[in-house]
Structure formats: C-alpha cells, structure tokens
Amino acid sequence: MRILKVDSVQMEYQGRKILRDVHLTCKQGEIVGLLGRNGCGKSSLLKVIFGIVKPAYSYVAIDGHAIGKGYHGNQMAYLPQDHYLPKSINIHQLAKFIVDPQLWPSFEQLPIFEICRDKKANELSSGQLRHFETMMVVHSKADFILLDEPFTHISPLQADELKEAMRNCVKTKGIIITDHQYYNILEVSDKLKLLDNGCTKHITDNEQLVSYGYLSGINR
Amino acid sequence: MNKTLTLVWYFYRPVMVVDLIFTAICLVSLLKIGVCFFINTLIIKALGYAAMLFYKNYFGSKTYMFYRNAGYSISRMYVYACSCDLAIYVVIIALLFSFIPQHAHLKG
Secondary structure, eight states: OOEEEEEEEEEEETTEEEEEEEEEEEETTOEEEEEEOTTSSHHHHHHHHHTSSOOSEEEEEETTEEOSOTTGGGOEEEEOSSOOSOTTSBHHHHHHHHBOGGGHHHHHTSHHHHHHTTOBGGGSOHHHHHHHHHHHHHTBSOSEEEEESTTTTOOHHHHHHHHHHHHHHTTSOEEEEEOSOHHHHHHHOSEEEEEETTEEEEESSTHHHHHTTSOSOOOO | OHHHHHHHHHHHGGGHHHHHHHHHHHHHHHHHHOGGGHHHHHHHHHHHHHHHHHHHHHHSGGGHHHHHHTTOOHHHHHHHHHHHHHHHHHHHHHHHGGGSOSSOOOOO
C-alpha cells in the first residue's frame, strides 16, 4: 500500500504566513477531506503537493521517497479550480492521455462520457466540462488524486455520480479532496482535516468543525 | 513516442500562427539577403520562441494542467515543441538552399 506524506509545509504569500504547520498523510484506498475557510491555503497546499508551487519549506514523499514534481511519472493528478482542457480538440482524444487504460471500460460507461465523447471543450456547458474534467482526473493513471473544489458548478445528480466514481476508484488510489460543499466532503471522506490559521487539525468528530469556528452548526 | 508527438502537436497548435509569422520573416529574409543572414534568422527564431512563450503563458496557461496530468512538465513540452519547429525550419532551408543567394544581396 502506497502512502503519501506531506509534512512541515511553510509558505508565505504577500508577507502573510498562509501555511506554517501542515501535516497530512493519505494512503491508497483512502479519501482525505480538507476543509477550511476562504483564503486559508487549501488550494495552495494542493499545488505544493502537486509540485507547481514552491513554498519556503515542504516535505512531500511517497513511500518515504521525497518528490519534487508530483506529476512526474503519473504519481499524482490534480484537478484545478479552472477548466484545463485544450478547447479545440475532441475531448474523447484528450481523455485517452489521462485515463487509466484499466479504468477505461468504467469511464466509457459514465453518462457524462456518452454526452461529451464527440465534442470539443468549447462545445460543452461549463458544468458538463467541469464534470468531465473531474471524472478524467478521478479515473487517471495516478496513484494519488488531488481534487480542488470538484463539486462546484455541477448538479446534485452529477455530484452523486462523482461520489460513486470516487468510491470505485479509491480502491487503488489515494484521494485528497477540498470543497466548500462540506456535506459532500463529510459524506465521501474517510479522514477529515481542517486547515485553520495555517495549521492542519485532525477532525474526529464533526462537532469539532463548530468548535473550531468553521461551521455555525451541523444540519442533521 | 506517438503519444509524446501527439501531445507536442496539441501543445504547439495554438501558437503555430505566431511561430509561422517569425518563420516566414526568416525565410523571406534569407531568400532576399542571402545565406550570410542565417545566424540572424536564428536570433529572429529565438525571438519567435519568446513570443510563443509569452502568448501561451498569457492566453493558454490554464491548459498546462492537462499536460502535467498526462505526466509531462511544461518546460519539457516547450523544449520538444521548439526542437521540432527548429528541425522543420532547418529542413525547409535545406530544401530551398539552391534558391538562397550565396552572397549578400543588399540594395544600397
């Protein structure tokens, strides 16, 4: 079983320490939910892990081997907040470069694939494209998947499809997910971390989200 | 190899027009001035690559994540795209060599 370990991340932005004591582990077969307020550094942390942002200090390792760029050798895949597919190319062709051949049969069965298969990115609605891009990353060859706000811009039905796909794919992968739709994160995560004041706090009881000031109350 | 070439083509396609303009300037200059201008055309090509980099960073940087998720770094994509382009440029010059004046041909 592969383990992703993120330790001692320290990062400043415009003189403000946004990350100063971050510790995170993610095992294959596990979904780690990352919650936090706007601007607390969730996206920055995912970019640091993926290797596209260089912090003052960080230790990111898979199975004890430190890695600089997570995408080298398809070790990690990352869903950014913005659309990332080239616009003028058939997205069925683009998907073949990212989707794991072993997961291709289940990827082909997805309703969103049927809708999008012969289209280009600029021929899809923003929500369809977002859902397709997310599904591509979830079904990618990478051992660890980093998802930045995958539930944004998609319908509740698509959110359910995504959660099911994540549960299917997580058998062979580790997933770190962050989103403001905390109820989806609570539902899908095996382990929960709250990023507060630049530090990660392990959440064992959802009531802690209230006591740490992230939520005003929990709807049951 | 096929996968890499296809990805390089996808990466290069949006900036092809920018690059072709600089290539056309180089070829026309060579045909008008002569082979002695070759080194200068390399400088123009380098400027073309700088323009390509600026254009891509400004208008197409969001697509970088696609190539990273495919397992390729962006600097690697630039190196491959520029190398392919330069190789094609040299082949075109070789094909047009007999039409390029061998001595400087400047109107004074």
